[in-house]
Amino acid sequence: MPTLKGKRVLVTGGAGFIGSHLVDRIIKEQIRSLCVVDNYFLGTNDNLNFASQNFPSLKIFKQDITNVEKIQTILRKENIDVVFNLAAIPLLTSLEKPVFTVNSIINSSMTFCELLRKKLFETLIHFSSSEVYGTAQYVPMDEKHPMEPCTPYAAAKAAADHLVLSYVKTFNIDASIVRPFNNYGPRQNKGDYAAIIPIVVQNILLKKPIIIYGDGRQTRDFIFVRDVADATIAIYNEPRARRKQINIAAGKETSVLDLVHTIVDIMHADTKIVYKPARQGDVRRHFADISLAKKLINFQPSTDIEQGLRETVEWYKNSL
Ligand SMILES: NC(=O)c1ccc[n+]([C@@H]2O[C@H](COP(=O)([O-])OP(=O)(O)OC[C@H]3O[C@@H](n4cnc5c(N)ncnc54)[C@H](O)[C@@H]3O)[C@@H](O)[C@H]2O)c1
Numbered sequence: 319m320p321t322l323k324g325k326r327v328l329v330t331g332g333a334g335f336i337g338s339h340l341v342d343r344i345i346k347e348q349i350r351s352l353c354v355v356d357n358y359f360l361g362t363n364d365n366l367n368f369a370s371q372n373f374p375s376l377k378i379f380k381q382d383i384t385n386v387e388k389i390q391t392i393l394r395k396e397n398i399d400v401v402f403n404l405a406a407i408p409l410l411t412s413l414e415k416p417v418f419t420v421n422s423i424i425n426s427s428m429t430f431c432e433l434l435r436k437k438l439f440e441t442l443i444h445f446s447s448s449e450v451y452g453t454a455q456y457v458p459m460d461e462k463h464p465m466e467p468c469t470p471y472a473a474a475k476a477a478a479d480h481l482v483l484s485y486v487k488t489f490n491i492d493a494s495i496v497r498p499f500n501n502y503g504p505r506q507n508k509g510d511y512a513a514i515i516p517i518v519v520q521n522i523l524l525k526k527p528i529i530i531y532g533d534g535r536q537t538r539d540f541i542f543v544r545d546v547a548d549a550t551i552a553i554y555n556e557p558r559a560r561r562k563q564i565n566i567a568a569g570k571e572t573s574v575l576d577l578v579h580t581i582v583d584i585m586h587a588d589t590k591i592v593y594k595p596a597r598q599g600d601v602r603r604h605f606a607d608i609s610l611a612k613k614l615i616n617f618q619p620s621t622d623i624e625q626g627l628r629e630t631v632e633w634y635k636n637s638l
Contacts, residue, residue, distance in 0.1 A: 319555055319557065320554065320555060320557065321347065322344060322347035322349050322400065322551070322554060322555075323348040323349070324348065324349070325400050326349070326350050326351045326352075326353075326396060326399045326400075327344055327349050327352050327398070327399065327401075328355060328393070328396065328398045329344065329352070329354050329355075329401075330354075330383050330403045330404055330405035330426070330430075331356055331403075331404035331405030331406065332355065332356055332361070332378075333354060333361025333366055333378070334356065334360055334361040334365065334404065334405070335365070335505050335507055335543065336445070336498070337356070337361070337365075338366055338369070339503065339543045339544055339546070340404065340546075340550055341354060342369055342547070343547040343550075345369055347551065351396065351397075352375070352377070353378070353379060353396050353398065354366065354376065354377070355392065356379075356380065356381075356405065357380065358380060359407060360507050360509075360510075360511070363378070366378065379392055382426075384421075384422055384425040384426045384429060385429075386428075386432060386433065389429050389430075390433055390438060393438045393439055394438065398438070398439045399439055400442075400443070401430055402445075403427065403442060403443070405426055406426070406445070406471075406475065407422045407471070408471065408507075408511045409472070411471070411511055412469050412474070413599065419470055419471055420470050420471075420473065420477075422474075423474035423475060424474050424478055426478075427477075427478035427482060430442050431481055431482060431485040434485070435485060435491055441492045441554070442491065443493070443494050443496060443553060443554055444482045444493060444494070444496070445495075445498070446478070446496065446497040447475045447498065448497060448498065448499040448606065449467060449471065449472035449475060450472055450479060451464070451467075451601075452468045452472065452601060453466075453601040453604075454604060454605060458569065458606055458608075459565070459604070460565070460609070460610070461563050461565055468600075479497075479563060482495055483495070483561075486561050494553050494554070494561070494562055494563075494564065495562065495563040495564065496546075496549070496550050496564060498565075498567065499538065499539040499541055499606050500539060500540045500567075500604070501541055501546055502515045502540055502541075502542065502626065502627070503542050503543030503544065503626060503629070503630050503633075504630055504633035505633070506543070506630075508634065515577070515581070515630060517529075518578055519581060519631055519634045520634060520638075522581065522582070522589050523635065523638055527589060527590040527591065527592045528578055528589050528592065529591075529593075529594055530574060530575065530578065530591060530592070530594070531593075531594050531595065531600060532593075532596030533593070534573060534574045534575035534578070535575060536574050536596075536600060536602050537572060537573050537574070537602075537604060537605060538572060538574070538604045539568055539569065539605050539606045540568060540570075540623055541566060541567050541619060542568075542620075542623075544621065545568075545619045545621055546566055548620075549566045549611060549617050550566075552616075552617065553614075555615075556615050558614050559614045559615065562610070562614070564611050565610060566606075566608070568608075569608040570623070571603075571604075571605035580623065580624060580627060581627060581631065584627055584628055584631055585631055
């Protein structure tokens, strides 16, 4: 069974939300070396404080991963064995800047497909998104659910997955695709392009109204970020997970309205809720089938939503 022990590891998007939690998790694995590559489109150095303190040899490269030559140089110089590719421009940016977002997501995935084909490293663990499925055509949504992306971001993520799988089939690269549903937890970006949980918590803290787009009955499958980091390591460690796309989610459906009420209860808030028209490309329903992850890596999310939200709220309170 492969493990990360003794490996030289690179995490793209490591200064971002999920990437920084994955970095914190990887440093427990007796790795030989660890590098982060991030262009700081959204990430912050603060997200890497814990890792820098606990793994002082962590190297951070400020670099855009669409630049194949520069990434090739880093892979060579650092003798990288394993790449976790998490860097991506977020969904909301794709509504304003579709060409930039799509080019960036597709080209950055091509960087690692090509460099793995040329054997510059051994294994690629590539991050997909449940957004590739579009809105649920059936539930729970397994990995065979059709890909009907609703936004340019989702289409680019789907294209990136197809590219990785095509390189697996054509060039036999050693790769797996992790497909998380909606992540939440400490460090999720609360500035531009923020997702629903950071916005709701922040609005309550700042005594601003909570805005719900649409009727609030749209559903998501929320998963705590550290559970995703654990699952990602387990996927690397499991040879049967290679060449596969694997859903990672709680396997529970929560409406946006229920989510907002849970946060309001946790924060003892009496904040006003304001409804606005549904946002372009917002999927109606997401609810994951996680039986493949259960079968392959014995996946069992360990954080229930209330517990995870309490920790998340505390983090935002302390970081205002
Ligand atoms: N957050 C979620 O709910 C969620 C759900 C499913 C999948 N994902 C996927 O997980 C991954 C991480 O998402 P996140 O929520 O942590 O996002 P994030 O924006 O917090 O992190 C992404 C990081 O990548 C960096 N980045 C973006 N483009 C880059 C580029 N071309 N070169 C170098 N760095 C670049 C950003 O600066 C940022 O630090 C993404 O691939 C995303 O599609 C996220």
